[in-house]
Amino acid sequence: MSVDTNNDASLDNENDCLWTLIADVRHWLEWQSDCGAVDWAVDDWTAWTKPIQRTQQSAAPAYNRAIQNKSKAPDTVEQTKSHTPHPPAPVTPDKPKTEIPSAWQTIIENAAPVLNVAALSTGDAGLQTVREFQRSYCQSNTPCQIGFGNIHAPVLIIAGDKSPMKADGFKMLSNMREHVLKLSKSQLYFMDYPTRGSGQSLCHQKLCHQIFHGLLRAQSPKFILVMGEACALELFGSQGRPVMGEVGELRCLGTVDQPIQAVWTHHPHFLLDHGHEKRTVMRHLQNVRRLLMKQGLQ
Numbered sequence: 001m002s003v004d005t006n007n008d009a010s011l012d013n014e015n016d017c018l019w020t021l022i023a024d025v026r027h028w029l030e031w032q033s034d035c036g037a038v039d040w041a042v043d044d045w046t047a048w049t050k051p052i053q054r055t056q057q058s059a060a061p062a063y064n065r066a067i068q069n070k071s072k073a074p075d076t077v078e079q080t081k082s083h084t085p086h087p088p089a090p091v092t093p094d095k096p097k098t099e100i101p102s103a104w105q106t107i108i109e110n111a112a113p114v115l116n117v118a119a120l121s122t123g124d125a126g127l128q129t130v131r132e133f134q135r136s137y138c139q140s141n142t143p144c145q146i147g148f149g150n151i152h153a154p155v156l157i158i159a160g161d162k163s164p165m166k167a168d169g170f171k172m173l174s175n176m177r178e179h180v181l182k183l184s185k186s187q188l189y190f191m192d193y194p195t196r197g198s199g200q201s202l203c204h205q206k207l208c209h210q211i212f213h214g215l216l217r218a219q220s221p222k223f224i225l226v227m228g229e230a231c232a233l234e235l236f237g238s239q240g241r242p243v244m245g246e247v248g249e250l251r252c253l254g255t256v257d258q259p260i261q262a263v264w265t266h267h268p269h270f271l272l273d274h275g276h277e278k279r280t281v282m283r284h285l286q287n288v289r290r291l292l293m294k295q296g297l298q
Helices: 005-035 045-049 074-082 102-109 124-137 167-181 202-219 229-239 268-273 275-294
Strands: 155-159 188-192 223-227 247-250 260-265
Touching: 124 202, 155 167, 155 229, 167 268, 167 275, 188 202, 223 229, 223 275, 229 247, 229 260, 260 275, 268 275
Parallel strands: 155 188, 155 223, 223 260
Antiparallel strands: 247 260
16 A cells, blocks of 8 residues: 655644644734733834833743844943943833724724614604714715605605615506505505615625614504515525515514514516516415504505
8 A cells, every 4th residue: 555645744844834823823822911901002013123111010931932122222231240330211101092993993993883773763863863863874875765655654655776766666556555555645654675786885884774773663564565585685684585475474684672573575677577477476466455454554
């Protein structure tokens, strides 16, 4: 049986690299321990070769590390030999301690703003908070969409497509509301869902999602009609998307206290391009109307 020496050599090299990495990590952890948890005022890697200047007494044990020590100046050596008095050097004040390196501080300061959705009030007060958040942080040419309608309405329509709802889509939706769902305008609140890949930057998408969930919290509907397959996939998430036209429970990523009954169907934009599906959506909306009547929401 032949022995593959090449494989043995490669394994030895990998083991050497692994132990070298472990040693580097150990030295890095030792150095952090010597610095102390609150003395992490280091902005560049040259600190590896400089003595550590502690601003507090550290309880960490001392470790033997190769530190480049500065040699004594010639005049200091001559002073030591002759034992002649020498005036003390002026004491320079320590530089102010920076507990977080400037690079990390910059990242923290430039982080995306966060809307505390869980703490939002329902109704007009919550809606006002969301509007102020949008005015303060949404600087895009295409600002995040705020929903419209009666904020106290029991039924919410969430429509999500690759582009916001257009005039012809709203006209079709108005006909659905009036002739199929038999709901007045005061019984509905409408929101565009910020679907992914709509041409917005990642930061803008995160901001839009926060505003959307803030609106959902403030509106707190009793029933949700989701329009659009991509929108339904993101909203139902791990809870499992129900069959189209059938009732399911929507938790919306935990932004509502209790699951809400929801039904999803095609988006009006889809129906404009696929007119043969209008009959299918008609059946779905009729099912929604029966559910609303059963719950006393109509």
